[in-house]
Amino acid sequence: MKKVNTESSVMRGRRRFLQCASAAAIMPLGLRLANAADITPGPDSVLLVIDVQNCFLPGGTLPVSDGDQIIPVINALGKKFENVVFTQDWHTPGHASFASSHQGKAPFETIEMPYGTQVLWPDHCVQGSTDAQLADALDIPHAQLIIRKGYHDEVDSYSTFMEADGSTKTGLTGYLQERGLSKVYACGLATDFCVSWSAQDAAAAGMSVSVIEDACRGIDLDGSVQAAWKAMADAGVSRITSDDIA
Numbered sequence: 001m002k003k004v005n006t007e008s009s010v011m012r013g014r015r016r017f018l019q020c021a022s023a024a025a026i027m028p029l030g031l032r033l034a035n036a037a038d039i040t041p042g043p044d045s046v047l048l049v050i051d052v053q054n055c056f057l058p059g060g061t062l063p064v065s066d067g068d069q070i071i072p073v074i075n076a077l078g079k080k081f082e083n084v085v086f087t088q089d090w091h092t093p094g095h096a097s098f099a100s101s102h103q104g105k106a107p108f109e110t111i112e113m114p115y116g117t118q119v120l121w122p123d124h125c126v127q128g129s130t131d132a133q134l135a136d137a138l139d140i141p142h143a144q145l146i147i148r149k150g151y152h153d154e155v156d157s158y159s160t161f162m163e164a165d166g167s168t169k170t171g172l173t174g175y176l177q178e179r180g181l182s183k184v185y186a187c188g189l190a191t192d193f194c195v196s197w198s199a200q201d202a203a204a205a206g207m208s209v210s211v212i213e214d215a216c217r218g219i220d221l222d223g224s225v226q227a228a229w230k231a232m233a234d235a236g237v238s239r240i241t242s243d244d245i246a
C-alpha cells in the first residue's frame with residue numbers, strides 16, 4: 001500500500017514536470033520571464049525604497065530622467081511587502097558633495113576627497129527643505145522606517161548602510177538584523193549611485209539582495225548605469241523586475 005502511494009506520487013511529479021517543461025518550450029522567452037512571479041515576499045523580506053525624494057524627480061534640484069515614473073510601480077510593490085523602509089538623502093547646507101562648496105567647480109565635475117573621488121552635485125536634498133521631502137505620490141502608509149544619510153558635512157553617503165569613508169555606519173544593517181530582515185529588495189533613485197552602492201553594501205553584509213529594475217531610474221554619467229549593473233552582479237546582487245514578485 002505504502003509502496004503504491006509513493007510510486008503514484010512520483011509519477012504525478014514526473015507528469016507535472018513534463019507539462020511544465022513543454023509549456024516552457026513553446027512560450028516565448030520574454031513572456032515566460034514576465035509571468036514567472038516566483039518570488040513571494042515573506043516576513044524576512046524588506047522593500048528598501050531609496051531616495052524617492054522631490055530633489056530627484058522632474059522639477060527637483062538633481063532630477064533623474066523619468067524618476068517620477070517609478071512611483072506607481074513602487075506603490076504597487078509596497079502592497080506586497082509587510083516590511084518597507086524608506087531612505088532619504090539628507091545633506092547639510094554647504095555639504096562637501098555640492099559643487100557650490102568648492103571654488104571654481106561646476107556640478108558633475110569631480111574632486112579628490114580624503115576617502116576618494118567625489119562627484120560634485122548641484123545643491124540638493126538640503127535638510128528640512130521641500131526638495132528633500134519624500135515624494136508626495138508615494139503611498140505606502142505601513143512603511144516602518146525612514147533612514148537618513150549624507151548628514152555629515154565632510155562626507156557623502158550614496159549607500160544607505162555605510163558612508164563614503166567606508167567605515168561610518170548609518171545603523172541600517174543593525175536595524176535589519178535585529179528585525180530578522182535578511183532579504184532586501186531595493187528600488188528607487190538613482191540606479192547608478194544610491195541604489196547600486198546600497199545594494200552592494202547589503203550584499204557585503206551577508207544579506208540576499210535583489211534590485212527591481214523597473215522600479216529604479218539612473219542618472220547615467222559616462223555609462224555609469226551599465227557599470228553599476230556590472231558591479232552589482234559581481235557583488236552577487238540579483239537583477240529582477242516587479243513582475244517577478246507575486
Ligand code: VGL
Binds near residue numbers: 121189192195
Ligand atoms: C544620489 C547623487 C547625490 C542618489 C544622492 O540618491 O543616487 N545621487 N546624492
Ligand code: ZN
Binds near residue numbers: 125150
Ligand atoms: Zn546626495
